Amino acid sequence: MACSATAVDSNKFNPMATIPCGCTTDHIKLAMEEFMEFLNLVNSTLNAKGIARLEGIMMQANFSSLVGEFISSTLPRHCLTITKNRYHNGHPDLVPKGHYADDKVQHGSVGIEIKASRRKSGWQGHNAEDTWLMVFVFVSNTPVDTARGIKPIPFRFVAVYGAELVKADWTFAGRSATSRRTITAGINESGLRKLKQNWIYSEVPVASKNKKATAKSSKPPKANKAKTATKKSSKPTKKAAKNLKKID
Secondary structure, rough: OOOOOOOOOHHHHHOOOOOOOOOOOOHHHHHHHHHHHHHHHHHHHHHHHHOOOOOHHHOHHHHHHHHHHHHHHHHHHHHOOOEEOOOOEOOOOOEEEEEEHHHHOOEOOOOEEEHHHHHHHEEEOOOOOOOOEEEEEEEEEOOOOOOOOOOOOOOEEEEEEEEEOOHHHHEEEOOOOOOOOOEEEEOOHHHHHHHHHEEEEEEEOHHHHHHHHHHHOOOOOOOOOHHHHHHHHHHOOOHHHHHHHHHH
């Protein structure tokens, strides 16, 4: 039933992932599960009233923001070494407890910034900045799906990535003279590479993909037969060498 989110698979967390501020994959798993409990409760209640599910009502960007805000509010309940940044719209979202005065900072260099998105890449932010970013990638329906004939699907997390990014890992996205879109910065190839190398959760077996790539690259290149044949034919045989001596 689409009202029930797909459970997080404990076996798909990366025990080798590097996460700052004392945060662990266990803490992240608990926060993800808590969001799904919240969504199941809301959606089952809406469904009982004949109302569309939450992801089918909210604008796509607003629903992504809800996922991110819920995670950043819930994670400190499970990881006791971090807390929500108490500065309004402060950066980053989560800071180490006691690191900043009154646990608030307008723009700090230590902590974890949280983002949630339906996109598998091309994530954006308002500023290009040095930050430790954690991205929660999910799959869900959107408000336009019914009109497009797309069937209801349950919400599920498909991946979580995290890495320390620098300004060079972002590229500003321009806009036309008539556009009213907010100017944003997008994570470029170098940033994406850092995030995916330090994957935290993934439905796709990332490690086995890397093994395949390594196995492919370790195969020795095929010998150039034509080149070898030419090399061999260029050397005179012993018989030919004797004949040459006789002629001389």
